[in-house]
Amino acid sequence: MNNPLLEKFDTPFESAPFTKIKNEHYKPAFEQAIALAKKEIDEITNNSESPTFENTIEAMELSGEKLGQISSIFFNLNSAETNDEMQKIAQDVSPLLSEFGNDVRLNEKLFERVKAVYEQKDSFNLTDEQAYLLEKKYKGFSRNGANLNNEDKEKLRDIDKQLSMLSLQFGQNVLAETNSFQLVITDEKDLKGLPDYAIEQAKADAEEKNITGWVITLQAPSFIPFMQYAENRELREKLFKANGLKAYQDNEYNNEENVKKIVALRHQRAQILGYSTHADYILEERMAKTPKTVLDFLNDLLAKAKPFAEKEIEELSKFAKEIDHIDVLQRWDHAYYAEKLKQKKFSLSEEELKPYFQLENVTQGAFDVATKLFGITFKEINTIDKYNEEVTTYEVLDKHGNFLSLLYADFFPRAGKRPGAWMTSFREASNINGNSKRPHISIVCNFTKPTKDTPSLLTFQEVTTLFHEFGHALHGMLPNTVYESLAGTNVYWDFVELPSQFFENYCYEPEALKLFAKHYKTGEIIPQELIEKVKASASFMEGFQTLRQLSFGLLDMSYHGNNDNNLDNLQVFEKDIFKQTDLYPEVENSMMSTSFSHIFQGGYSSGYYSYKWAEVLDADAFAFFQETGIFNPETAQKFYKLLSSGGTIEPMKLYEEFRGNKPTPDALLKRAGLAN
Numbered sequence: 001m002n003n004p005l006l007e008k009f010d011t012p013f014e015s016a017p018f019t020k021i022k023n024e025h026y027k028p029a030f031e032q033a034i035a036l037a038k039k040e041i042d043e044i045t046n047n048s049e050s051p052t053f054e055n056t057i058e059a060m061e062l063s064g065e066k067l068g069q070i071s072s073i074f075f076n077l078n079s080a081e082t083n084d085e086m087q088k089i090a091q092d093v094s095p096l097l098s099e100f101g102n103d104v105r106l107n108e109k110l111f112e113r114v115k116a117v118y119e120q121k122d123s124f125n126l127t128d129e130q131a132y133l134l135e136k137k138y139k140g141f142s143r144n145g146a147n148l149n150n151e152d153k154e155k156l157r158d159i160d161k162q163l164s165m166l167s168l169q170f171g172q173n174v175l176a177e178t179n180s181f182q183l184v185i186t187d188e189k190d191l192k193g194l195p196d197y198a199i200e201q202a203k204a205d206a207e208e209k210n211i212t213g214w215v216i217t218l219q220a221p222s223f224i225p226f227m228q229y230a231e232n233r234e235l236r237e238k239l240f241k242a243n244g245l246k247a248y249q250d251n252e253y254n255n256e257e258n259v260k261k262i263v264a265l266r267h268q269r270a271q272i273l274g275y276s277t278h279a280d281y282i283l284e285e286r287m288a289k290t291p292k293t294v295l296d297f298l299n300d301l302l303a304k305a306k307p308f309a310e311k312e313i314e315e316l317s318k319f320a321k322e323i324d325h326i327d328v329l330q331r332w333d334h335a336y337y338a339e340k341l342k343q344k345k346f347s348l349s350e351e352e353l354k355p356y357f358q359l360e361n362v363t364q365g366a367f368d369v370a371t372k373l374f375g376i377t378f379k380e381i382n383t384i385d386k387y388n389e390e391v392t393t394y395e396v397l398d399k400h401g402n403f404l405s406l407l408y409a410d411f412f413p414r415a416g417k418r419p420g421a422w423m424t425s426f427r428e429a430s431n432i433n434g435n436s437k438r439p440h441i442s443i444v445c446n447f448t449k450p451t452k453d454t455p456s457l458l459t460f461q462e463v464t465t466l467f468h469e470f471g472h473a474l475h476g477m478l479p480n481t482v483y484e485s486l487a488g489t490n491v492y493w494d495f496v497e498l499p500s501q502f503f504e505n506y507c508y509e510p511e512a513l514k515l516f517a518k519h520y521k522t523g524e525i526i527p528q529e530l531i532e533k534v535k536a537s538a539s540f541m542e543g544f545q546t547l548r549q550l551s552f553g554l555l556d557m558s559y560h561g562n563n564d565n566n567l568d569n570l571q572v573f574e575k576d577i578f579k580q581t582d583l584y585p586e587v588e589n590s591m592m593s594t595s596f597s598h599i600f601q602g603g604y605s606s607g608y609y610s611y612k613w614a615e616v617l618d619a620d621a622f623a624f625f626q627e628t629g630i631f632n633p634e635t636a637q638k639f640y641k642l643l644s645s646g647g648t649i650e651p652m653k654l655y656e657e658f659r660g661n662k663p664t665p666d667a668l669l670k671r672a673g674l675a676n
Contacts, residue, residue, distance in 0.1 A: 005029035005070050011385065013395075013406055015440060016073050016426050018387040023085045029070050030093045034100050037064035041104055044113070051113040053124050057134050060114075061483050062432065068484075069427065071097065076424050079171075080444050081387050082416045087172050094164040102145075102157045111146040114138055129648045133483050136647075143284070145273060152272050159269045166262050171601035173253040174594075175418050177246040180253075182209070183216040183226075183239055193231035195351045198222075200451040218243055219413045220420075221448040224459070227335040228350070240332035244590030255594035260567045262600055263559050279561035282606035287494045287613070287651050291561040294609045298553050301546065301612060301665075302581065308543030308674050313583045316341055331584045334544075342540055348533040350459050356530070357463050358520040359411060359447060359456035363392075365516020366470040369506050372515075373636040374478075375399025378407065388414070396477055405429075405477035408442035411456070412449045420597070421445040421465050423472035423500075429479040429487040429646075439488060441476040443469040455520055460534065464504045471503030472496075480644040487646045493607045495651035497614030498621065499643055505622040508535050509630055539673030544583070546612075546672060551581035553609040555592070556599050560606040570594070617655060619668035624659055 004020040006029050011017050040063035047055055074093075078086050104110065117124070118138040121131065145156045184206070185191060191199050191214060201222060202214035209215060216226050216239060223243065230236050247255035266278040275281040279291040288294045313329070320326040320337045329337065343349045367378040378394045384406065386393060394407040408426070413419075426440040445465060450456045458466070472489060475496075479487040489496050506512040510531045517526035558577045559565065567573055574593050575586060598604040621639070628635045642658045649657075656662060669675040 003029055003032075005073070006032055006066070012381075012383045013403070013438075013440070014427075015384040015406060016387075018073075018385040020385075021073070023083075023089065026070070026074050026086075026089050027092060030067075030074075030096060033064075033067035033070050034096060037067045037100065038103070040064065041107070041110065045107060045109045047113075051116040053117055053126060053130060053134065056113045056117050057130075057137055058432065060110075060137060061133065061485060067100075072424075072426050076426060076442065077387055079422070079424075080410055080417050080442075081414070082175070082418075087168075090168050091165065094168055095161045098161045098164040099157065102153075102160055105141060105144040106146060106148070106153045106156070108146070111141045114141055127482075129482055129486065132648050133486060136485065139285070143273065143281070148272065156269065156272055159265050159272075163262065163265050163269075166258050166265070167601050170247075170255055170258045170262070171418065171597060173247045173255050173258070174597055174601070176253050177249070177595070178218045178419050179415055181218050181242050182211075183235065183242070184211055184213055185216065185235075186213040190232050190235060191230070193229045194225065195229060195354075197351075197354065197448065197451075197454060197457060198225035198229065200454060201225075201448060204449065204451055218246065218419075220446050221413060221462075224335070224461070225350075227332065228339045229336065233333070236332040236336060237330070241587065241590060244587060244592070247594040248589075248591040255600075256570050256591075259559075259570060259593050259600060263565065263567060266560060266605065267563070277561050277563060279557060279606040282493075282560070286492050286607070286610075288609070291557060291606075294553075294557060294606075295561070297613065298550050298557070298609055302550050302554075304669065305543050305546040305550070305672075305674050306581075309547045309583060310543075312541055312543050319344075328585060331587055334584070338541055342537055346533045346537040346540070348530070348537055353460050353530065353534070354457040355519050355521065356517040356526045357458040357460070358518070359450075359458055359466075361516045361518055361520075362458055362463050362466055363409065365512070366467055366503070368515045369467075369503070369512055370470075370474060372631045374474075374640050376404060376478075390414075403438055405438050406440040407473060407477065408440070410442065410444045411447045413446040417444070417446065418597070419446055421469050423469045423476060423489075425476050425488065428476075428484040428490070429481060430484040431482050437484075439476055439479065441473045441488075443473050445469060457520060460507070464507050467503045467507050468500045471500035474503070475499040475643050475646075478640065478644045479646045481646045481648055486648045489646075491647040492651050493603065494610035494613045495617075495655075497610055498617045498655075501611075501614050501618035502621050502639075505618065505625075506630070508538055511630055539671065542672040543674060546674065547581045547583070549612055551578050552592075552596070552598075553612060554581070555596070556604070556606060556608040559593075559599070616665045616668050617663050619671050620663035620666075621655075621659065623667040 003025045004017050005025050009015065009017055044056060044059045044063065049055055078090050114137055118134060121134055126134065145153055148156065185202070191202070199214065202216055205215040205217060205222065206213055216222050223239065226239055227236055247253050270276070270278045270281040273281060277291065283290055283294065288297070316337050317329045319341050320329050320333060323340070326333065339350070370376050376399060377397045379397070381393055381395045384393050388410065390410060390412055392409045394409070395403065396405040396407055398404045421444065423441065423443050426442060427437065429439040430437045447458060447462050448456055476488040481487045510528065513531055514525050518524065555574065555577045565573065570593055571591055574591060598608055625632065625635055638658045642654055645654055652662070666675070
């Protein structure tokens with residue numbers, strides 16, 4: 001069988017030939033690529049020459065290229081364009097990949113060569129980046145069991161295999177539950193309060209499913225507007241509770257056992273490797289370094305934010321009682337009354353803003369901000385393959401017109417796409433021995449779809465989401481590094497959110513908004529008074545939002561930072577953690593953990609705090625731009641260096657080089673309105 005995955009990609013920019021790839025190609029491609037990667041590792045291990053940086057460390061960096069290419073294509077599509085067959089393939093190949101990874105990490109002869117290079121590093125005249133790569137490879141072995149006895153190595157293999165399967169199953173269950181629920185509305189009066197765009201979307205969703213009436217789903221572009229605007233309190237409650245039941249029902253998609261097993265196995269793994277907890281293991285390779293630092297950071301912010309949050313909810317409760325005689329404000333009331341109070345306080349509504357945020361204009365606006373900062377340009381192209389017709393593709397050029405990257409943009413919900421928004425790569429950057437490979441980056445979102453009558457108009461939250469993912473994409477597109485494993489977003493996890501959150505700041509700046517916030521019908525630029533309202537409302541409910549983020553970080557650390565968790569009843573465990581941040585009555589039969597994909601499917605275990613950690617960095621960094629000018633070329637050039645350095649420099653050192661000093665939380669607290 002001719003297998004396009006195993007051939008050299010004879011395509012523009014060596015991009016993935018998506019339309020040629022069939023499901024039956026994946027498994028044989030994985031098997032052959034693993035065999036090839038094993039052969040490459042064997043050649044390094046059995047090399048009769050003395051170990052050097054080139055014949056050991058660099059050779060390892062070059063090995064497994066085809067396997068990496070196939071993996072990135074398959075697993076990216078398993079998130080953005082999956083189906084039952086792909087999910088089955090994922091379950092088949094994940095244990096093979098886990099086993100191969102362990103074959104490498106637990107290979108004693110290979111580790112001996114790496115160790116020999118590491119112990120003689122001063123004699124090799126290495127560049128800073130080479131020294132950093134050597135350190136990373138050495139730690140990769142020592143932290144992942146290379147020094148264990150054979151019995152413990154076998155235990156580790158078994159645990160890693162189980163974890164890869166459980167993580168996959170967790171994600172598949174969340175997707176199945178998200179797709180399975182629909183709130184069918186047949187009486188038009190139940191749509192009261194919903195803006196036209198949300199009604200149009202609900203109608204389109206119903207037509208797609210051959211249903212008479214309107215359909216509300218758990219996908220964000222459907223769920224959020226309903227919770228925000230629907231006057232029917234009973235239906236808001238029904239939708240909210242359905243969301244809280246995701247993967248927590250008595251059916252085949254229940255994730256409770258998966259959560260318990262994942263937490264237990266991660267804990268066992270850490271202890272086999274000599275760490276007290278999974279959090280201790282993870283945080284050793286983070287800016288925060290220890291669980292204590294993380295908990296001190298989260299609890300300090302909690303102490304500062306909670307009084308503000310309590311005042312916000314007190315005010316919201318009074319407001320709801322005043323206008324609708326609501327005696328006890330419930331969780332399904334929060335978004336609805338917060339939106340009404342926001343309108344009252346700032347004379348600002350999402351409906352008023354949306355016409356100025358047509359998706360195509362916002363996308364171009366993100367590009368224009370990058371052009372003004374760094375001189376890079378974006379050109380839409382139709383010469384490369386796409387995995388779905390909805391995907392848009394761009395060629396990205398540097399300020400001299402040289403090719404920098406490919407960019408794929410995939411913006412709308414589909415049954416085969418997991419919820420949320422993320423940035424990923426189909427190929428990372430590298431430049432070994434002059435063989436320059438530029439990255440292929442993708443941003444994937446779930447935004448409001450266009451309808452027959454209206455283009456895709458984004459909520460302001462969707463605008464900031466697009467800028468957030470685009471910030472990640474820039475980090476992936478701009479590397480000026482030699483080695484792939486140090487390029488782009490291959491940085492400490494609590495540093496990775498800095499570029500993304502930094503770029504969100506431009507959504508509040510008049511100078512930036514005027515580039516892209518244009519009325520979709522008239523072309524009129526967003527009025528200054530609306531910009532002022534956006535800025536004024538930026539810290540609205542920020543105390544409550546901060547508490548919400550902190551609750552997720554504390555839950556993550558509770559699962560992964562303790563030796564003595566009693567997880568017999570997950571709901572009791574979760575409620576116990578949340579009681580320090582909860583400002584609303586408890587909802588019976590509801591669970592967040594069973595759909596907490598960030599920590600049980602994504603890479604955020606013991607790392608959810610990093611969103612807040614990076615907010616400290618991003619607020620401090622943007623304060624520097626505000627001091628010098630938000631498009632100041634010199635400041636922008638310093639930030640470009642931070643982005644293009646990838647993981648070649650210790651993050652705090654890299655940040656201090658950019659800023660001139662260590663970050664402080666002052667700018668964040670001021671921006672969030674949480675400073676007295």
